[in-house]
Amino acid sequence: MSVNATTVSAGEALRVLQAGWAAQMAGGLTVSWMLHGRPGVGKTELVQSLASQIGAELFDLRLTTIEPQDLRGLPYFDHEAKKTVWYRPEDLPDTAAPAILFLDELTAAAPALQPTVYGLLQERRVGRHRLPANVMIVAAGNRVEDGAIAYDMGTALSDRLIHMIVQANAEDWVKHYAMPAGIHPIVAAFIRTRPDLLETTEDSLRRGQMIACTPRSWTRVSRIMDSVSDRALRGVMIAGTVGSAAAAEFALLADEIAATVQIEAMLATPRRERAALYPRTLHGLTALVYGLTGAASRENLAVAIEILADLRGMGGPALGGLPVSELASFGFELLIGRAFEQGWQEVFAGSEAYAGYAAERRAAGLP
Structure with missing residues (x-):
């Protein structure tokens, strides 16, 4: 399935994300972003530059190296309340300072992980943990035609994102x-x-x-x-x-x-x-x-x-x-x-x- 979004240079993508951050901080646009592109085109460096320029802490999650429970956290039984409670994973932002949650290698992540990611992208939460309003979510991944390990992105996932195709420009x-x-x-x-x-x-x-x-x-x-x-x-x-x-x-x-x-x-x-x-x-x-x-x-x-x-x-x-x-x-x-x-x-x-x-x-x- 092809990605029918606009193809931009890394510099143009950075400017779009900066505008998205400004709109999010103004309270008018809180969305999740997806950067498609060939391996090595500079998607990760782009997000690192964005974090540096807006003064945000970068939480970098490589989705190919984690399991669903790594995002969901671990449960323990609260005997006094008689219910199961979940420990929040430290990889998710929980800060009053500006932060970027970077979900790298999204298209190469195991399909079993995708339902957990859905909640982050659309509802900005995992279980009972909600991301603060000052957290920007950016995902990145390769396409199937790029010769990398990648899965086609289903509509349930793609509909939760604003997409850009990042292309190298000398x-x-x-x-x-x-x-x-x-x-x-x-x-x-x-x-x-x-x-x-x-x-x-x-x-x-x-x-x-x-x-x-x-x-x-x-x-x-x-x-x-x-x-x-x-x-x-x-x-x-x-x-x-x-x-x-x-x-x-x-x-x-x-x-x-x-x-x-x-x-x-x-x-x-x-x-x-x-x-x-x-x-x-x-x-x-x-x-x-x-x-x-x-x-x-x-x-x-x-x-x-x-x-x-x-x-x-x-x-x-x-x-x-x-x-x-x-x-x-x-x-x-x-x-x-x-x-x-x-x-x-x-x-x-x-x-x-x-x-x-x-x-x-x-x-x-x-x-």
């Missing part, structure tokens, strides 16, 4: 996930220049291959890049994470970037001597933008602004006609976002380099 991933998550700049640059390799599950299934590229697997590649310095050992690990073909392409890019991108040196070099340090390839410049944003601090932000502003003047024959203006604009979008997150707006306000860059854009009729 632009959304690099802009809204890679930077906040601290993804290695080489990984971010690779996905921006090879967006077709962010998610290859369907292609891998068609080829009969076990390993596919997913947002989750590229996050793991980022951790490998941060943790393993030996190139040969790192290559084996990455091939075992995203497959040998994607790993070979990534290795070529990583070598190129490692040889040309010198972020620390650029930040330490006077402005008039910096031109020779700019990479001469699109891959290298893209990695420079991500690495510069990730390395930015209040102390070096003014220099980072200069580096991006001067990138616009590095085009033409010097860089073989590469789209440096567009890349500089994208870099400023990332850097401004980081500055607002950290409260560094005054550095931009006082930057002559950024004022010159903004004036050039206005003169060209650009926003």
